[in-house]
Amino acid sequence: MNHKPALAAVALAASLSFAGTARAQEQVNIICSVQAEWCNLIQTVYGKTTGVKVNMSLKGSGEALAQLIAERANPKTDIWFGGTGDPHLQAAEQGLSLEYKSAALPQLHDWAQAQAAQSGFKTVGIYSGPLGFGYNPELLAKKKLQPPKSWADLLKPEYKGEIQVANPASSGTAYTMVATLVQLWGEDKAFEYMKGLHKNIQTYTRSGTGPIKAVARGEATVSISFVHDGPGEKLQGFPVETITPAEGTGAEIGSMSIIKGARNLAAAKKFYEWALTAQAQQFGAAAKQFQLPSNKGAKVDPNVPDFKKIKFIKYDYAKYGASAERRRLIAKWEKDVNSLPR
Numbered sequence: 001m002n003h004k005p006a007l008a009a010v011a012l013a014a015s016l017s018f019a020g021t022a023r024a025q026e027q028v029n030i031i032c033s034v035q036a037e038w039c040n041l042i043q044t045v046y047g048k049t050t051g052v053k054v055n056m057s058l059k060g061s062g063e064a065l066a067q068l069i070a071e072r073a074n075p076k077t078d079i080w081f082g083g084t085g086d087p088h089l090q091a092a093e094q095g096l097s098l099e100y101k102s103a104a105l106p107q108l109h110d111w112a113q114a115q116a117a118q119s120g121f122k123t124v125g126i127y128s129g130p131l132g133f134g135y136n137p138e139l140l141a142k143k144k145l146q147p148p149k150s151w152a153d154l155l156k157p158e159y160k161g162e163i164q165v166a167n168p169a170s171s172g173t174a175y176t177m178v179a180t181l182v183q184l185w186g187e188d189k190a191f192e193y194m195k196g197l198h199k200n201i202q203t204y205t206r207s208g209t210g211p212i213k214a215v216a217r218g219e220a221t222v223s224i225s226f227v228h229d230g231p232g233e234k235l236q237g238f239p240v241e242t243i244t245p246a247e248g249t250g251a252e253i254g255s256m257s258i259i260k261g262a263r264n265l266a267a268a269k270k271f272y273e274w275a276l277t278a279q280a281q282q283f284g285a286a287a288k289q290f291q292l293p294s295n296k297g298a299k300v301d302p303n304v305p306d307f308k309k310i311k312f313i314k315y316d317y318a319k320y321g322a323s324a325e326r327r328r329l330i331a332k333w334e335k336d337v338n339s340l341p342r
Contacts, residue, residue, distance in 0.1 A: 026051070026052045026053070026264070026267050027052060027053035027054070027055060027264055027267065028052055028053075028054055028055070028078050028079060028264050028267040028268055028270075028271050029055045029057075029076060029077050029078045029079070029262075029263070029264065030043075030054060030055065030056050030057070030077070030078065030079045030080070030081055030271070031057055031058075031059055031064045031067065031068075031077050031079070031080045031081070032056050032057070032058050032059075032081050032082060033058075033059060033060060033061045033064050033080065033081065033082040033083025033084075033172070033254075034081070034082035034083070034254065034284070034289060035209055035229070035232070035287070035289055036058055037232075037287040037288060037289065038082075038283060038284055038287040038289045039056055039058050039081075039082075040056075040287075041283050041286060041287045042054075042056075042081070042275075042280075042283055043056045045283065046271065046274065046280075050270070050274075052267055052270075052271075060083065060166075060170055060171050060172065060206065060207045060208060061082075061083030061084045061086075061087040061088075061171070061172035061208075062087060062168075062169060062170040062171055062172055062175065063170055063206075064080055064083060064087065065087040065090060065091055068080065068091055068096045068259065069094070069096065072096060074261075075259050075260065075261040075262060075263070076263075077259045077262070078258070078259055078262040078263065078264045078265070078267065078268035078271075079256065079257070079258055079259065079262070079268045079271055079272060080097070080256065080257045080259060081126075081256050081275065082126065082127075082254050082255070082256065083172050083254060083255070084172025084173065084175065084176055084208075084252040084253075084254065084255075085115055085123070085125065085172075085252060085253035085254060085255040085317060085321060086172060086175060086176070086179070086317070086320055086321040086326060087172055087175075087326075088115075088119070088123040088255035088256075088257050088321075089115075089118065089119055089123065089255075089317065089318070089321030089322070090321060090322070090323040090326060091122070091123070091257055092119035092120060092122035092123050092257065093119075093321075093322060093323055094323060095260060096257075096259065096260055097119075097122040097123060097257035097258060097259055097260055098122060098257075098258040098259065098260045098262065098265075099120055099121045099122050100121060100122075100258050100269065100272065101116075101121045102124065102272065102273060102276055103273075104273065104276040104277070104295070105124070107276070107278075107295055107296060107297060108124070108125065108276065108294045108295055108296065109125070109128075109292075109294050109295075109296055111125055111128060111253055111294075112124060112125030112126070112128075112253065112294035113125075114317075115253045115255055115317065118317060118318050118321075122257060123255045123256065123257040124255060124256055124257075124272075124276070124294075125253040125254065125255055125294045126254050126255060126256045126275060126276070126281070126293070126294050127253075127254040127281070127284060127291035127292060127293055127294055128251050128252065128253050128254065128291060128292045128294070128307075129226040129227065129228040129229075129251060129252055129254065129290075129291040129292065129305070130226065130227050130228070130244055130249055130250075130251045130305055130307070130310050130312070131173070131176050131177060131180055131224070131225075131226055131227070131244075131249045131250050131251065131252070132224075132225070132226070132227040132242055132243055132244035132245060132249055133147075133148050133154075133222055133223065133224060133225070133227075133242065133243050133244075133245065134211070134212040134215045134216070134222070134223040134225045134227070134229070134230050134233075134240050134241070134242050135147050135148065135215060135221060135222045135223070135240070135241055135242075135243070136215045136216070136218060136220075136221055136222075136239050136240060137239055137241055138218070138239045139218060139221045139239075140221060143158075143162075143221065145158055145159070145162070145221065147241070147243065148222055148243070148245075149243060149245070149246055150245050150246040150247055151181070151184075151193065151245045151247050152247070154197055154200060154222070154224075155193070155196045155197060155200065156200075157200075159200045159221070159222060160199060160200050161200065161201075161202050162200065162202065162220065162221035162222055163197070163200050163201050163202060163220065163221070163222045163223070163224070164201070164202050164203055164204075164205060164210070164211035164214050164215070164219075164220040164222075164223050164224075165177065165197075165201060165204060165205075165211055165223065165224040165225075166204060166205045166206065166207060166208045166210060166211060167204040167205065167206060167338075168329075168330050168333055169330050169333075169334065170206045170207070171205070171206065171207060171208040172208060172252065173208025173209070173224075173225060173226055173252070174204075174208060174224075175326060175329075175330065176226075176250055176251075176252050177224055177250075178190070178194070178329050178330070178333055179250065179315070179320035179329065180249060180250030180313060180315065181193060181194065182320075182329065183250070183313050183314075183315060183316060183320070184247060184248055184313055191332065191333075191336055191337065194333065194336075194337045195336065195337055195340060198337050198338070198340050198342060199342055201342060202220055203220075204338070208225065208226065209225070209229055211223030211224065211225050212225040212229045212230060212233060212240065213233065215233075215240055216233035216234075216236075216238035216239070216240040217238065218239075225242075226252060226291075227242040227243070227244060227305050228289065228290040228291045228292075228304065228305055229289075229290075230242035231288070231290045231303035232287075232288035232289060232290065232303075235288050235303075236288070242305075244305075244310045244311070246311070247311075248311045248312065248313045249310065249311065249312060249313065250312070250313055250315045251307075251312060251315065253317065254291060256272060256275055256276075258272055276294070276295060277295065278293070278295045278296075278297035278298040278299070281293035281294065281295045281298040282298055282299055285299075285301035285303070285304070290303040290304045290305070291304065292304050292305075292307060
């Protein structure tokens, strides 16, 4: 399917009921933790259809949380859009985000409503996507390697120096991997596995989308990534395929939060409501991002992974979204895994 983001944006913008009635000086400050193409499309379309000035900064979800903690006494952000849900739950727990119950909640999938209820309505699910592997079939063929089908496959000696994954301290994607493995096998076995995996890692990137981009461009052979990040690279002509591991995997619930102490609270609430509409949630696919939208009425692009065909673990978002647990697991990963020679 050949998406043309600009045309799609114009078509969708025309259908939005949020007409440009806002005063020109109204503005909203957003940290955006989805891919740049999606952030830019939202910024452009929302700005043009409402007249609101959208100040957008792009940050991975781990970095976004760190910024919000640093700004706690004097918040410069109104809305945090996207990125894995665990850091959003931590922001809620630490009192960084504001309780807000949207009238649109009943229109959302159960998992998105559960994310809201679990946080005391300080965050809400806006999309979901499964964790898995990306791989470059051309590089695999050249190196006479088989595509990985399981977590266990990634430990094979022939994958030494061929795999990229992000650093869980800065990336929600990589933290989802740590939490998934701990829930899949128990903590001891999961950390033994990650020590073994470490030997095969080429580099730990700062951002969760970095590894699959490296795979697409032939800089790495395999990535541990959210599989919805693969089709967009493929549509740009890059050789990349995705697969979810046979043993089971976790999924992110990408979330959105209004920041406590937001300077532009009215504008933040308007953006929040807009972002939960079925029309606004189609901008993900228009920007070649293929997560499953949280609004049940949103059109699901054929490139979105088929959740019915994936073996999921029962991911405990409450436990692994808690600050103390995240800090403990990341510290343990730094000490027991990242400190080892490769």
